[in-house]
Amino acid sequence: MQEILAIVRMNKTSATKKALVEAGVAGFTAFKVMGRGKLIDDPAVVAERKDKMMSMAGADEQDAEMLIDGFLDGHRLFPRRLFTILAHDEDVSKIVEAIMSANRTENKVGDGKIIIMPMLDAIRVRTGEAGEDAV
Incomplete structure (x- = not known):
């Protein structure tokens, strides 16, 4: 299991959401953040x-x-959107490619960052499922 953090331009929020859904991501969370x-x-x-x-x-x-x-x-600081996505190992490259495709511009700067981190565990509150089943 992996956690993917994607920091993107505010005006790319809708395109990123659409790309994640099209890539088959089961769920994600988005936050308004500031940074540079x-x-x-x-x-x-x-x-x-x-x-x-x-x-x-x-x-x-x-x-x-x-x-x-x-x-x-x-x-x-610039306003940005931070997406957090929990993913199965085999889905990470497809999700990263979807985020990159939705956010790449010709501006030469400021298209965002993607950070991938290993996850120790995840638990679905409603059912108590843990690990890969919770993702």
Whole structure:
């Protein structure tokens, strides 16, 4: 048994849910979380990201620019969605591929992370089933 944690962009939540269902995942949990990944060192990519975010900003450009700069320099956290999935060992690669397909973008940054961890045990509360049967 494995636990899969997938941290994805908020705007990819529906696509991720759909991909998990299509991959045959029996169930999963999703949380709203905040975080940030590795900072970008390429000034051209940072400028491109800033221009795109500024074009989406509302009326107060000065406040928007301060927030955007905070995101891009690592001082502010981004909203993300964290999916937790319990999986049988043989299903892990199919689930990971489904998550990657649903979340890969051309943005060159920020598409998310997938973490796979071994599980010691799981117990289904309703029936008392344990181990693989509970997944």
